[in-house]
Amino acid sequence: MTRSLRLIGIYAHRTFLEWMTWRGFLVTLVLGQCVTPVLGFAVWSAALPDASNLSTYYISLLVVQLMTVFQLDHTLANPIYRGTLSHQLVRPHSPILGTLGTCFAERLWFVIIGAPVVGLLVFLSNVPLVVANVLLALPALALAMVVRFLFTLALALTAFWTQQAHGIVAFGATLTFLIGGSAVPILYFPDPLRSVAESSPFSAMLGLPAAIASGSLNRDQVVMGYAWQAVWLAVFLIVTVVVWRSGVRRFTAVGG
Amino acid sequence: MDRTIHVHHLSMTYRVPVRQEGLGAALRSLIHRSYRELAAVDAVSFDLFAGEIVGFIGPNGAGKTTTLKMLSGILHPTGGDADILGFQPWKRQPAFLRRIAIIRGSQPIGGPVELTVMDSLRLQQLIYDVDDRAFKRNLGQLNAMLDLRTLLDRQIRALSLGERMRCGLALNLIYRPEVLFLDEPTIGMDASVVETTRQFIAAYCQETAATVLLTSHYMADVERLCRRVILMDKGTVRYDGDLRTLSERLSPYKILRVSLVGAKALDLSSFGEVDEAENGTYDIRVGRRDVPSVTARLLADFPVTDLAVLEPPLDRVIDRAYRTGVA
Amino acid sequence: MKLLRLSCAIFAMSLKADLAHRSNILFQVLLSLAAAGSSLITVQIIFSRTDHLGGWTLHEAVILFGTFTILGGILLTFVEPNVLWFHQRVIAGQLDEVLVKPAPSLFLLSLGRHAPLGLVQAVIGAVIVAWGISLSGDAFPVWRGLVWLTLLAVAAVITWVTRVLVALISLWVPGLALDVVYDGAWQFGRYPVTMYRQPARFVLTWVLPVAFITTVPARALTRGVSPQLLGASLAFGFVAIMILRLVWMSGLRRYTSATS
Structure with a gap:
């Protein structure tokens, strides 16, 4: 266990330094991730000019988006297509460690670049932040990160079978944007749709932490949200492990 | 004999930013950048005549590829002049471009890779305004020399390196260029493909009387194809003449x-x-x-x-x- | 004329190549349908809470979204395959092959490759526009449709120009890839530009002209357009082409004097 953690740390460190060369590109990636929350905010403040805590919700959502998005279609699917994943397969440990390390490096970069952006927005919009709500949202944010990682990983792993992994991951991102609370805050969904959206994995990956942080949910809703996160975590964990195993088996059988 | 290529004092000088070590110098260079002139090609002159195959040799960084790029119109020289078939290359007039080809062994095929070889040939036909009769005739000849039949309906992305080179040659020769610039045409090929490529180049030139300037790191290419060589080093021509004489002089x-x-x-x-x-x-x-x-x-x-x-x-x-x- | 023949040939050949992979087509259709469908649901939800979005009614917003989808399809089909990760092609020296061909380099560079499957999205966009028209229940005069088509063509030109300009930046700043930024800015075209506050609205009209790309054509179809605005759009499209030509010529000078 400690050996695995140490290896993840080494990979993360190495990837972090490697990406130093691409920092300009990383800035554009972070800016690109800011677009959908900004767009959602623009739409809803135009549609409902007197809605309360819309800006708190969308700034929280921006933070969640920056913390949970993983570019696994590039960092994992591309190595599969190019066959360079085999470099990892010949090492005496699970290749998932390299992927995890890359994801930590990616997260660190996003935090470094994203923090000033978020800070500026908080400063400019002068949003009321309730510390208790933010604290309550932190575990949900961590869970959302894990769930979305597993979800994106499962989609990116389709690269073992098809050439369309980029499209599939992009499609997953589109669904997350539309149903997860970015295009439409889940509270604004009309009724039958709303309960579907609330229990969907997309809310667990994106909207829930933002809704908690902005104080839009009552106690029961918060508890239900956490429960659904736990359910989706378990489901995606099983799915991803199965997909990963059969994918690697296929990769080694076909030879990449 | 007709002179097809006339190169006179052709030069290419790059300005490269230089910076001394240390933080102070780094900060100074933000305000005032200092540059050093780097002559990649320095007053190069030579003539090529119709039907000649001339080896263009020299160590890495001698300025061969830069010269080829200037002669094919990709680079604008910083000095000197060149006349190819009556054109100044870097004006890139369509009438000039239709009559030359540059083929690089490292990238034999540009353009979309999803297309089949035949489609790519058809595209070349359109771009280079080759009429149907000439297209069929040229394709027939190339087919005989390069054995393209099994390749025509395949996608370019799926071709092996040797097949790519054969197709790259076909794509660039389908419009019968009169002047060919071959940059490392046999790089990375296995021995049997190298030999057929050499045979093809020799046969094509005999057939069409094309003028060829060929760079290669494999002296066997040069020995097999060229009687005359131009040897470059550090941007200047060090020798221009018979290959045998060069060998005697050097050894x-x-x-x-x-x-x-x-x-x-x-x-x-x-x-x-x-x-x-x-x-x-x-x-x-x-x-x-x-x-x-x-x-x-x-x-x-x-x-x-x-x-x-x-x-x-x-x-x-x-x-x-x-x-x-x-x- | 030669360029038109070339375009047709490239399109036909690429289409043939695309059709060879049936599963890709099916995948593209499903993906475009799902994306468009869920976006439409979003629009519906917004209008279940309000009657107007930046002064636009539901059917108008649907027509706007349809227009946006059509242009997205055009971008995907004719422009993106040429300029995606353009900076890598510059670094790899792959511009050379374009320069040695006896055809306009800007054309070969920015319109020389097509991805016909992207048109699936354009077709879906057209269906959405038709649906928006039927939602309104009004009769649309033919001339408005013609003006819409004209402005759509202008919008396609502006799309091409802006996307290629963004790619050409890497000729001056090697390694700077703004593909992701353009993608993000493009998304702002989903909604009427009147919805955004200043200074965002100004930026989206004149700097990243998504207003001319989606808002103006959609407005022309829903409420008609003044001759002045039509003229201004045409002028804008023309100026855009001129700017692109100038930038390309200067970028080309830079490339031909600086590559190694």
Whole structure:
């Protein structure tokens, strides 16, 4: 266990330094991730000019988006297509460690670049932040990160079978944007749709932490949200492990 | 003979930013950048005549590729002039571009890779305004020389390196360019493909009387295809003329290959440097002028069964010249 | 004329190549349908809470979204395959092959490759526009449709120009890839530009002209357009082409004097 953690740390460190060369590109990636929350905010403040805590919700959502998005279609699917994943397969440990390390490096970069952006927005919009709500949202944010990682990983792993992994991951991102609370805050969904959206994995990956942080949910809703996160975590964990195993088996059988 | 390429004092100078070490210098360079002029090609002149295949050789960084790029219109020179078929290359007039081709072994095929080879050929036909009769005739000939039949309906992305080169040649020759720039045409190929590529280039040039300027790091390419070479080093032409003469000039020695009776090792170093020795056969490096006297002494003193006087292998001569500098 | 023949040939050949992979087509259709469908649901939800979005009614917003989808399809089909990760092609020296061909380099560079499957999205966009028209229940005069088509063509030109300009930046700043930024800015075209506050609205009209790309054509179809605005749009498209030509010529000078 400690050996695995140490290896993840080494990979993360190495990837972090490697990406130093691409920092300009990383800035554009972070800016690109800011677009959908900004767009959602623009739409809803135009549609409902007197809605309360819309800006708190969308700034929280921006933070969640920056913390949970993983570019696994590039960092994992591309190595599969190019066959360079085999470099990892010949090492005496699970290749998932390299992927995890890359994801930590990616997260660190996003935090470094994203923090000033978020800070500026908080400063400019002068949003009321309730510390208790933010604290309550932190575990949900961590869970959302894990769930979305597993979800994106499962989609990116389709690269073992098809050439369309980029499209599939992009499609997953589109669904997350539309149903997860970015295009439409889940509270604004009309009724039958709303309960579907609330229990969907997309809310667990994106909207829930933002809704908690902005104080839009009552106690029961918060508890239900956490429960659904736990359910989706378990489901995606099983799915991803199965997909990963059969994918690697296929990769080694076909030879990449 | 018609002169197809006339190059006069062609030069390409890059401005490269320079910076001294240290933080102070780094900050100073933000305000005032200092540059150094770097002459990649320095007042190069030569002429090529119709139907000639000329080897364009020299060590890495000698300025060969830069010269080729200027002559094909990709780069604008910083000085000098060139006239190819009556055009100035870097004006990139369509009438000029239709008559030349540049083929790079490292990237034989540009353009979309999803298309089939036949579609790509058709596209070339449109871009280069080749009429249908000429297209069919040229394709037939290329087909015979390059054996394209099995490749025509395949996607370019799925071709192997050797197949790519064959298609790259076909795509660039389907419009019958009169001037060809070949940049490392055999790079990365396996031995059998190298030989067929060389054969093809020779056959094509004989057939069409195209003028060819060929760069290669494989002296075998040059030896096989070119009688004349232009040797560049550090941006200037160091030699322009017959390949044999160059070899003689660069290596003032010949190789005496002697076979002796009995396999036991003998010390022949008094005659000259012994390059190789195996199974009673020795290669002795002997100055050109000393060949008759050394031969006589060898025959007198040793039980010689066979003796031959050889030119030193060209690639070694050239390699040596590259490393020690071209005189 | 030669360019038109070339375009047709490239399109036909690429289409043939695309059709060879049936599963890709099916995948593209499903993906485009799902994306468009869920976006439409979003629009519906917004209008279940309000009657107007930046002064636009539901059917108008649907027509706008349809227009946006059509242009997205055009971008995907004709422009993106040429300029995606353009900076890598510059670094790899792959511009050379374009320069040695006897056809306009800007054309070969920015319109020389097509991805016909992207048109699936454009077709879906057209269906959405038709649906928006039927939602309104009004009769649309033919001339408005013609003006819409004209402005759509202008919008396609502006799309091409802006996308290629963004790619050409890497000729001056090697390694700077703004593909992701353009993608993000493009998304702002989903909604009427009147919805955004200043200074965002100004930026989206004149700097990243998504207003001319989606808002103006959609407005022309829903409420008609003044001759002045039509003229201004045409002028804007023309100026855009001129700017692109100038930038390309200067970028080309830079490339031909600086590559190694």
